[in-house]
Amino acid sequence: MSEPASARFERRSLASAPIRVVSHRASLLTRLKSLWGRRELLVSLTASDIKIKYKNSTLGFFWSMLSPALTLAIYFMVFGVVLKSGIPDFALYLFSGLVVWNLFSNAVNTATGVIVERSGLVKKVSFPREILALSNVGAAVVYFFSQLLVLAVVLAAMRHAPDWGYMWLLPLAFVSLYFFTAAVAMLMSGITVYMRDMKHLMEVALMLWFWLTPVVYSYSNSMAQQLRSHGLLWIYFCNPITWIVLTFQRIFYVTQVAVSPKTNTVIHVLPNWPLSTYVTMNVALVGITIALFLVAETLFGRLEVNFESEL
């Protein structure tokens, strides 16, 4: 037999080893620290989520680009060809908003039931439970980047230049998107342990949410006026996804005003806000979503206490 591996490890002195404290309720800071301490587990779980999803399928990871492309094709057929939205380069408009929505809905859909599904693990192994939800968000982020890559290819193929002056807003918008998605995913995964209906409810809620977000229709062209006249504009903008979608569309689709090739009428595809509005909006949103994430983390900590007896 070869030399045991333990001999190769230098046994560190225990006196200097870190101490883990298990007590009734950990503070937010302690929770965030332990979350950060287990980031390698988050990476492993994310990787395994992706692997499991595409295991045994012939096309494998390619599906992460193929299935949104098919969705895109369907929406394009329905709204671009049959119903004639009149938005020029409609596929591009759709795609720039859909990448955002796909990240959000993928993550929330999978994370909602994740703690219930992996109850065996939750009851036996110790780790910050929110990592399970965050690993679903992580997988959705990976798919998001693969779709972004496809978007870049499509842009190049159509010789459609993104607005480079706005490009630096992309990381800000992504950070907001990540924290908002993570907050919702975490909260939903925790609540589902106590109310199993949440999973079904969330599927419907996401569908409604999708139509409240200007992905397949143009906010400026079809919603803005009616909302303003009813004084409901603020409700519409309570949805952070709308802010992020508008930013993505401004960066990749660019065109604010276009003349519809079919009807020959002027269409306000995107709001004609100046750069400063987008900057204020995105900076504020980063702050808001990080705050939401911290609130969700705190609430998850409260929910977590009784997981053991509820699962």
Added chain:
Amino acid sequence: MVTTIEVDNVSKEFKLHHGRHQSLKERLLHPGAGTVQKFSALQNVSFSVSEGETVGLVGHNGSGKSTLLKTICGVLQPTSGQIRVRGSLAALLELGAGFQPELTGRENVYLYGAMLGFSRKMVDVIFDDIVAFSEIEQFIDTQVKFYSSGMYVRLAFAVAVNVNPDTLVVDEVLAVGDERFQAKCIDRIRRFQEEGRSILLVTHNADQVRQLCQRAVVLDGGVMIADGPTQDALRTFREHLLDDAVAHEGDVANANVRIQSVTTPSGSFDVRSGAGMHFDVTIESESAYSGNFVLELFTRSGLLVSRSDAQGSPVNLRPGNNVVGVDLAQLPLLDGIYDINVGVVDARGSNVIAWSEKAASLEVTYDGREGGIVDIGASVRQN
């Protein structure tokens, strides 16, 4: 000496829901349905484990030992009190709970390692040892869902012991695998001990505790009733059973039986292997009592050599001193010192009435050159 696990005044309360509805519709329709009952699983438990110590956590089913274990591992949070764990800790709770059936053995080893808190690099170093220990080399790249349950458990055990945690928590898992694998596990635990790591062994098997632990903590109904050297703690464990029996059966309470002494006619407990021996056990009883006499023989390392049938030797005790003679026809034991435990159990053989741990020690001398504990009298001839 550095403390690795410190359990400080820990209590855990569970809320038991009776007839509560789990779906939204039912909850909305019957908001007040069901009652909540509080159940106290642990009450103010405090003890600590030092570096290099092997401590047994003993208790019956429902004594709270699993709850305590889960709080130590961080799976459960205590209702009050605190647990401090120094250094890394790997728990052999339910083996393979962290495995993903769709992933291969190799992928699961890395994932499970990450769950236990070990980096990819650390797992890289010990990967070959893990595979060698688990003995499933040829299936390591097969999806785990095709594994047999034995392979599953072996792989999980191999990961947990090979990541070399500062503290290992073992929960009844030594009952898995075939005998050869069990021996390997025990062997591994012994090496852990030699390396000066701490082990917390949770079991209701007193023999295992005697075999592996220097110290034992006894839980009963969520309360810690003993914490001390293994023999003392196990005695309390048994006596507590006795108290329970007393509490439940009135007639036993009057019995009040005690083992007074164990003696041989010659006064010596030296015996030659193969020879017979006789000793007398003096039992004092305050009233007449009918029960069974039990005899146990252990090696010094804590291995049970023999335990007599708990219903096989009825004794009728009279008030006062009773002498029970024990004849051992012939002792096929090899060289060594063997400890004798004697006791009296009730007629059904289920409750201990009186017990004497290490009542006497046999010193066996053997002339042959065989190794082990027993002479099986093998004779070899060539045909």
